[in-house]
Amino acid sequence: MPIGLFKLRVVPVAFFDLWNLCFTAVTQEFALFFVAELLLESVFLSVDPYMRPYSKRDMKEGDVMIGTQVARIVESKNPAFAVGTFVVANRGWRTHFISDGKDLNLLPASWPESLPKSLALGTVGMPGLTAYVGLFEICKMKPGETVLVNAAAGAVGSVVGQLAKIGGCKVVGCAGSDSKVAYLKNIGFDEAFNYKTVASLDEALRKASPDGYDCFFDNVGGEFASIAINHMKKFGRIAVCGAISQYNDSVPQKGPYIQIPMIFNELSMKGFIVSSWHNHREEGVKALLKWVLEGKLKYHEQVTERFENMPAAFIGMLKGENLGKAVVKV
Numbered sequence: 080m081p082i083g084l085f086k087l088r089v090v091p092v093a094f095f096d097l098w099n100l101c102f103t104a105v106t107q108e109f110a111l112f113f114v115a116e117l118l119l120e121s122v123f124l125s126v127d128p129y130m131r132p133y134s135k136r137d138m139k140e141g142d143v144m145i146g147t148q149v150a151r152i153v154e155s156k157n158p159a160f161a162v163g164t165f166v167v168a169n170r171g172w173r174t175h176f177i178s179d180g181k182d183l184n185l186l187p188a189s190w191p192e193s194l195p196k197s198l199a200l201g202t203v204g205m206p207g208l209t210a211y212v213g214l215f216e217i218c219k220m221k222p223g224e225t226v227l228v229n230a231a232a233g234a235v236g237s238v239v240g241q242l243a244k245i246g247g248c249k250v251v252g253c254a255g256s257d258s259k260v261a262y263l264k265n266i267g268f269d270e271a272f273n274y275k276t277v278a279s280l281d282e283a284l285r286k287a288s289p290d291g292y293d294c295f296f297d298n299v300g301g302e303f304a305s306i307a308i309n310h311m312k313k314f315g316r317i318a319v320c321g322a323i324s325q326y327n328d329s330v331p332q333k334g335p336y337i338q339i340p341m342i343f344n345e346l347s348m349k350g351f352i353v354s355s356w357h358n359h360r361e362e363g364v365k366a367l368l369k370w371v372l373e374g375k376l377k378y379h380e381q382v383t384e385r386f387e388n389m390p391a392a393f394i395g396m397l398k399g400e401n402l403g404k405a406v407v408k409v
């Protein structure tokens with residue numbers, strides 16, 4: 080569809096209809112000449128856990144679902160963006176959209192042709208950055224330490240475990256199926272267990288690291304986190320990244336309460352949202368891309384075909400059907 084049909088509409092409030100009509104026409108011409116518009120098509124769309132709590136809190140029926148995409152520029156009136164360029168955008172579940180370019184992130188110039196562009200939504204995108212910020216800035220992980228991560232075979236968790244290994248740590252992960260556990264061992268986790276089938280989470284955590292954990296990267300919250308907190312070493316650090324076990328709750332879960340283990344072991348616990356750490360984006364993406372290209376950071380994607388399958392891909396990811404990053408190929 081030609082860009083002219085997407086012309087920016089600026090309709091100022093004016094007192095007289097005639098004045099309003101004239102002013103509207105002038106501002107629309109202004110938009111046509113001076114707003115350097117782009118028309119983009121989504122190529123890959125992301126389905127992420129945050130969509131559940133944020134949509135429950137902020138959206139009403141009929142709204143366009145929130146979310147990010149890798150998109151290709153198909154028409155350009157902006158000299159800064161050539162047709163065919165791939166970008167990451169945050170424009171919700173849409174096949175096409177227009178932009179003035181200000182809200183787009185270019186893929187790094189060094190992105191090789193051989194690498195799937197969908198990784199810009201996963202290992203080399205927001206989830207990878209979450210792992211990077213959570214481990215290096217929140218947990219302040221140091222070589223020789225022991226790191227625990229849950230939802231470990233997912234988009235964030237699988238990067239957490241591998242970055243912990245790159246950083247010289249022992250890493251313990253858990254996931255919800257035996258095949259996910261096998262994958263974790265395959266990508267270098269020292270210990271991994273299926274949290275759904277172990278007789279006791281407490282025993283499984285003790286067995287995997289009898290001396291306890293220096294860092295706990297929590298993606299799950301709820302019961303798992305309540306048990307894991309008792310396995311922290313003195314001065315341990317907990318990055319509260321996600322609470323997926325609670326996103327569907329309509330009634331908040333009750334304790335156990337965390338004060339006693341926090342005091343006894345002088346623990347630090349800090350929640351974070353990756354987008355608040357945007358000043359680390361460039362450095363993080365560069366490091367993640369380098370590790371992927373060196374073969375030190377492996378990735379797996381759960382690719383669902385076709386835009387109309389977005390809801391199925393989203394629900395499937397929340398139910399644990401994904402290995403690695405869940406994306407939809409339009």
Ligand SMILES: NC(=O)C1=CN([C@@H]2O[C@H](COP(=O)(O)OP(=O)(O)OC[C@H]3O[C@@H](n4cnc5c(N)ncnc54)[C@H](OP(=O)(O)O)[C@@H]3O)[C@@H](O)[C@H]2O)C=CC1
Nearest residue numbers: 128233234235254255298320321322323324351352353399
């Ligand atoms: N703070 C931040 O800025 C960010 C936070 N996050 C958070 O990180 C976490 C992981 O996100 P992401 O890597 O994208 O998603 P994943 O790719 O890990 O997919 C979600 C996984 O969560 C697991 N899961 C679902 N329900 C439960 C449950 N009740 N108990 C335990 N595990 C469960 C499933 O794996 P399994 O089969 O192992 O159960 C599922 O595959 C989420 O909590 C998310 O909100 C993500 C990005 C940014």
Ligand SMILES: CCCCC/C=C\CC(=O)/C=C/C=C/C=C/[C@@H](O)CCCC(=O)O
Nearest residue numbers: 128129132133136147167169204205321354
């Ligand atoms: C309303 C209760 C919220 C509870 C916490 C829920 C989830 C935590 C979480 O998963 C947060 C994720 C935030 C992701 C943000 C992404 C955007 O900034 C998109 C960025 C696009 C990009 O840079 O790649």
